[in-house]
Amino acid sequence: MTDTSFETQVQQGDAGFGDFFALLKPRVMSLVVFTAFVGLLAAPQxxxxxxxxxxxxxxxLGGGASGAxxxxxxxxxxxxxxxxxxxxxxxxRVTEGEALGFGAFLSVLSVVMLWLATNWVAAAILAFTIFFYVAIYTMWLKxxxxxxxxxxxxxxxxxxxIGWAVATGGISTESILMFTLIFMWTPPHFxxxxxxxxxxxxxxKVPMLTxxxxRKATRAHILIYTLLLAPIALGLSVxxxxxxxxxAVAVVLNLLFLKGAVDIWRRDEAQAEADGYRTEKKVFGLSLMYLFGHFGAILVESTLRVYGLGGW
Known part of the structure; x- marks a missing residue:
C-alpha cells in the first residue's frame, strides 16, 4: 500500500523507538489492521x-515485519x-543489519504467536503473506x-x-472476494x-508502468483495471x-472511481503538467477512501447483523 510521509517525520539522530516504529511502515500497517479486523468481524463465527x-x-506485527x-x-x-x-x-539512523534482524525476529514471532493463539490456517496465510511481500514482490518483481x-x-x-481464517479456521467465497477486491484495487491506486x-x-530504475x-499507457491501464474492479466490488453485496x-456505498464509490479513471484517461501530459497533476492526485486520494469505504461498509453490515438488521 502507500507510505509516503510518516518516515520523514521522525527526528534526526540515533536510532530510537520512533525509527524502529517507522520501519514497520505504520501507514501500510493501519490498512492491514483495518482489513484484517473487518475480515475477522464479518466471519460467521x-x-x-x-x-x-x-x-x-x-x-x-507480521505486516510491520514485511515493511522492515x-x-x-x-x-x-x-x-x-x-x-x-x-x-x-x-x-x-538505523543500519541495514538492524533492520534485517528486527524484521526477521518479528516475522517469526508474529507467525508462531498467531498459530498458538488461533489456528494453523491463519498463521500459514500470514507466513505466506510475509514471504510473498518480501521474496516475490520486493526481491523479484519490483x-x-x-x-x-x-x-x-x-x-x-x-x-x-487472515482475519476470516482466525474466526473460521478456513477460507470461503467471501474471504476470497475480499482478497480480490484489494488485489484489483491496488494497480489503479499505485x-x-x-x-x-x-x-x-x-x-x-524501478520498472513501474509509467x-x-x-504515462499514456498507464492512464489506459488505470481505466481498464477500474472497469474490472467495479463488478467485483458490487458482487460482494450479494x-x-x-x-x-x-x-449503496459500493455503487457511489465505484461511480466516483470510474469517473476519476475516465478523467485521468482523457487527460494528456500537457494538461496534467499545467495543473500540477491535480486530477491524478485527486483520484489517488479517492482510491484510499474507496477501499476504506468498502471495508467500512462490510463492518457496518456485520455490526447490524448482530442486532438482526444487517444483510438481505
Whole structure:
C-alpha cells in the first residue's frame, strides 16, 4: 500500500523507538489492521474479544515485519527516491543489519504467536503473506517487471483472509472476494500515484508502468483495471457479508472511481503538467477512501447483523 510521509517525520539522530516504529511502515500497517479486523468481524463465527485483539496484534506485527524487511532490501533505491530518503536506513539512523534482524525476529514471532493463539490456517496465510511481500514482490518483481504492482498487490490483499481464517479456521467465497477486491484495487491506486511520481521511479530504475510504457499507457491501464474492479466490488453485496448498506456505498464509490479513471484517461501530459497533476492526485486520494469505504461498509453490515438488521 502507500507510505509516503510518516518516515520523514521522525527526528534526526540515533536510532530510537520512533525509527524502529517507522520501519514497520505504520501507514501500510493501519490498512492491514483495518482489513484484517473487518475480515475477522464479518466471519460467521464469533471470536472472544481477547483472542481477536491478540490475533490483530500479531497480524499487525507480521505486516510491520514485511515493511522492515522491504526497507532493508530496498535501502539502495530508498536513498535515491525523494519520497523515501528520510526513512531510517537511508537517513543513517538505523543500519541495514538492524533492520534485517528486527524484521526477521518479528516475522517469526508474529507467525508462531498467531498459530498458538488461533489456528494453523491463519498463521500459514500470514507466513505466506510475509514471504510473498518480501521474496516475490520486493526481491523479484519490483525491479524486474512493470507487472510488479499487479502481481505484488496480492501481498496487501491477504489480511482480510487472515482475519476470516482466525474466526473460521478456513477460507470461503467471501474471504476470497475480499482478497480480490484489494488485489484489483491496488494497480489503479499505485498507478495514480506513479503518474505524478514518475521521476522517482525513473531515477531509481524501478520498472513501474509509467517508466516502461509511459504515462499514456498507464492512464489506459488505470481505466481498464477500474472497469474490472467495479463488478467485483458490487458482487460482494450479494454474499453473506453484503447487504443494502454495502451496496449503496459500493455503487457511489465505484461511480466516483470510474469517473476519476475516465478523467485521468482523457487527460494528456500537457494538461496534467499545467495543473500540477491535480486530477491524478485527486483520484489517488479517492482510491484510499474507496477501499476504506468498502471495508467500512462490510463492518457496518456485520455490526447490524448482530442486532438482526444487517444483510438481505
Amino acid at each position: 464469533p471470536v472472544h474479544p481477547f483472542i481477536g485483539f491478540v490475533a490483530i496484534l500479531f497480524i499487525a 524487511l522491504n526497507m532493508w532490501w530496498d535501502a539502495d533505491i530508498d536513498r535515491i527516491m525523494k519520497r523515501t530518503r528520510g526513512r531510517p536506513i537511508p537517513a543513517g 525491479r524486474s517487471t512493470p507487472q510488479n504492482i499487479v502481481i505484488g498487490g496480492a501481498a496487501g490483499a491477504f489480511p482480510p483472509m 498507478w495514480a500515484l506513479a503518474l505524478f511520481m514518475k521521476s522517482d521511479y525513473h531515477e531509481a 517508466v516502461t510504457h509511459g 454474499t453473506s457479508i453484503g447487504g443494502p448498506v454495502y451496496l
